Amino acid sequence: MDDEPADEIVRFWQKMMKRYGSEEEYNKQIINRFKYGDEPEILIVVDKLLTGFDAPRNTVLYLTRILREHTLLQAIARVNRIYENEDGASKEFGYIVDYASVLGELDRALSMYSVLDGFEDEDLAGTLIAVQEEVAKLPQRYSNLWDLFNEVKNQYDEEAYEKLLADDALREEFYERLAQYSKALGIALSVEKFVMNTPEEKLRQYKDDLKRFQNLKASVKIRYAEAIDYRDYEPKIRKLLDTHISASEVIQINEPVNIFDEETFSQVKEEHGIYGAKTTAAKADTIAHATKKAITEKMEEDPAFYEKFSKLIQQAIDDFKAKRLSDLEYLQQVSEIRDKIVNREHDNVPQALQGNDDAMAFYGILKPYFEASDEGTACAAALAIGNIIRHHWKVHFWDDLDAQKQAMNDIDDYLYDEVKGERGIDLGTKQMDEIIEKSMQLARHRIF
Structure with a gap:
């Protein structure tokens, strides 16, 4: 008879019972794998999992028969949870694929239940969005994306596109419009009518x-x-690209450019570089912005040193944008700045501090408070403050407010007794407080 299961179904079920022992255990294991694993990707159920089933990763609900009122609301609630997995892949919304024409029933269900009384009509208006409406947005989102590049005369000039996106605000707008276009195209390509x-x-x-x-x-x-x-290349984006465009999976060839790594830096400067930088300007930009990023990350380790180079690298970027530097001059200039940072090339290093990076960092924050003729006092203070903090240093120093207070008091005593008293340097209370605060911040971000 037609209603009897096929032989392969019987064999499959016997195999599952042998593996799991019972139908209850089989159902439990399959549901857990759906909730927390990669497989199965689809569960087909009849009158099951409408209550007590919480699987935030569940993205799509296919409805193939009429559901009404409370049962319908329970069903659509299965896909209304946002979700982010360990790899950063995120789910921001769910889909209801309606094969049974229940939209009218859903509208009645949403309007009749008192649990929704606290919501305004406009809040509920976006609860259900027809796929056709999303597909209709595709041409405009495609146009919006291309509009960003109207000033690029040659549509195939990739270098011109990259240069245009040097502006941070424009680059963020590009990312946003690209995300909107990707979403619209992904939805459209899942709709048979659109494809056909x-x-x-x-x-x-x-x-x-x-x-x-x-x-x-x-x-x-x-x-x-x-x-x-x-997360830009999370599974849904990779699947869209791989399924419809035959693009290779995005992989990370190397870590982002580390200006302190001589080998990777040299590779960037080669003709093609490790990132395929095809032009001199592209190589220069890669080095300039990697250097700028490194300066930002290390600024608090030596504010005076890095602030100087921060201004120099930004000036080089601005000069290139204003066409005051050629591509080659830009590359040479940012490479020289990078070399000085990596080699810790200070200007006019006092002899007493030669080879002592920590003392040089303290000297950098002290120097503005002293006259040029007081260089010796500034050097002595830099060495003394470093030694004071080392004297009080212990495990978990930054969790011990008493230990920090003792160090700060000793620095205050030194500035008042030695610098102001013995050497006659005119430091006010506000200036001494600033020196103490900056010194402690510096110590926190260096070796202490």
């Missing part, structure tokens, strides 16, 4: 441009030393 009714050439254009702009995004993130957020 859209000319093949237009489909290919949509897909190719998504791949192109995703690659552009990856390039400018490297060029302008941004932290690459691999």
Whole structure:
């Protein structure tokens, strides 16, 4: 009879019972794997899992029969949870694929239950969005993305695109518009009517441009030393690219450029570089922005030293944008700045501090408080303050407020007795307080 299970179904079920022991245990294990694992990707159920089933990763609900009122609300609630997995892949919304035409029932269910009384009509208006509405947004979002590059005369000049995106605000707008376009295209390509009714050439254009702009995004993130957020390439994006565009999976070839690593720095300066930087300007930008990022990260370790180079690197970037530097001059200048940072090249290092980076850092924050003729006093103070903090240093020093207070008191005594009293340097109370605060901050961010 037709209602009897096929032989392969019987064999499958016997195998599952042998493995799990009972139908109850089988159901339990399958549900847990769906909730917390990668497989199965789809559960097909009849009158099950409408209550007590909480699986935030569940993204799509396919409805194939009529549900009403409370039961319908319970069903759609299965996909209303946001979710982010350990790899950073996120789910921001769920889909209801309605094969049974229950939209009218859903509207009645949403309007009749008192649990929704606290919501305004406009809050509920976006609860359900027809896929067709999302697909209709695709042409405009595609146009919005391209509008950012209207001033680029040659559509195939990738270098011009990257240069245009040097502006931080414009780059963020590009990322936002690209995300909107990716979302709209992903939805559209899941709709059979859109795929069937859209000319093949237009489909290919949509897909190719998504791949192109995703690659552009990856390039400018490297060029302008941004932290690459691999959630940009989470499974749903990779699947969209791989399924429809035959793009390779995004992989990280190397860590972002480390200006203190001579080998990777040399590779960037080669003709193609480790990141495929094809032009002199691209290489220079990669070095400049990697250097700028390193300065920002290390600024509190030696404010005076890094602030000077921060101004120099920004001036080089600005001069290149204003066309006051050629591509080659830009590359040479930012490379020289990078070399000075890596080699810790200080200007006019006092003889007493030669080879003592910690003392030089303290000297850098003290120098503005002393006259040029008081260099010897500034050097002595730099050495003394470092020694005072070392004297009070102990395990968990930064968790011990008493130990910190003792160190600060000793620095205060030194400044008042030795610097102001013995050497006659005119330091006010406010200036001494500033020196103490800056010295403690410096110590926290260096070796202490």
